[in-house]
Amino acid sequence: MMQNEWGTRVRSLVEPAPIATDTYQGTHFEGFASRIFGGQTIAQALMAASLAEDQGKLAHSLHACFLRAGDPGKPVHYQVTDLVAGRSFANRQVIARQEGQPILVMLAGFHRGESGRSHQIAMRTMMVPEQAVERLAAWRATADERGRLLTERLDGRPMAIVPIDPDALFGAQPQPPQSAWWMRMRHPVGADGALQRGLLAYASDIMLLRNAMLPHGVRPFTPGVQSASLDHAIWFHDTPDMDDWLLFETDSPWAGGARGLSRGHFFTTAGRLVATVTQESLMRMPGRT
Structure with a gap:
């Protein structure tokens, strides 16, 4: 193209x-x-x-x-x-x-x-994009059919998405309610500040709600699970550059009542915080409380 x-x-x-x-x-x-x-x-x-x-x-x-x-x-x-x-x-x-x-x-x-005066939190992830790309390739080579289908679905996105720990994110075992992945456009767009914000808004809803599901051993599209975004908020601290790698570090502080809360921070490779995201999602899991 x-x-x-x-x-x-x-x-x-x-x-x-x-x-x-x-x-x-x-x-x-x-x-x-x-x-x-x-x-x-x-x-x-x-x-x-x-x-x-x-x-x-x-x-x-x-x-x-x-x-x-x-x-x-x-x-x-x-x-x-x-x-x-x-x-x-x-x-x-x-x-x-x-x-x-x-x-x-x-x-x-x-x-x-x-x-104005400024401060920010530090990102916790030490794995650089190149290391994450190598780890994802190795994981895909040994993943089961379900895991391969999940990662192939991401290949259809307009931006590359590289999880730090693909086994925890895509697997079926209970995990701590936090994850992280690197993201960038597959081809440079060179967009202005308004469109770059639009692209980050698009990216901010990818995989975010699964953080609230990780401790419960289920993922979106697990049979019998209903999930959907209910509301979504973003604060832009600076203009993002979606043509370069951004780290999306996410976690879930709470889930209950068939709802889950997830949040995340976008960092540049240099560790600069450019946006913060929160989302509440529907999370119906039959037989669970």
Whole structure:
């Protein structure tokens, strides 16, 4: 695939097209289990809100609630409403609808860049991307059919995903509720700050909810398990570069009542924290409490 064709394909995944004032339409949806991948809806809603920005501000946060499962074979319309438009900050509401029914509602905050005092947590992972790639290749060579199918599914994503511990992440044995993986676009996109945020929003929903399942010896798509994202929040601390490796370190502090909470941090290879993510998910497991 030529570079310009790749860039067009990536944009179609995360950037909806304007069709009227403050209204955008998304198509080319990825179907998974007969529903739209949640990360794609989040990314398109964020990009719709970003396309409405004409004062140079970039998204600093989003808070989204999934209302209905989307049909990947039908377009989604995004209606953007300006709530506040100040000198430093702006806030917008985005409602995603399919055939007139809302499937997602989002509040997105925008901020004009400023300087200020800073601190951050340190990443805990010491395995560099090249080491993780070698470990994943070795694991795939000996994995069972189920493990190979899970990793092959990731090969279809527009970004490379390399788990630090694939056996713990994809296996069926109970594990501590934390994991990590390196991610980057398969081919450079060279996108601006708004689109790079959209790409990170897309990536932030990949495999995140399985953290809450790890201690219970189940994974998404285990027979009898129902799982889905319920709500999702992101704070952008800086502009990410999805063309380079980013480490997504994740964990789950709690699960109960058929729900699980997962969270994660995106780091650059140099250890700089660029985004924080939280998500609550449905986690129904028959015979479990």
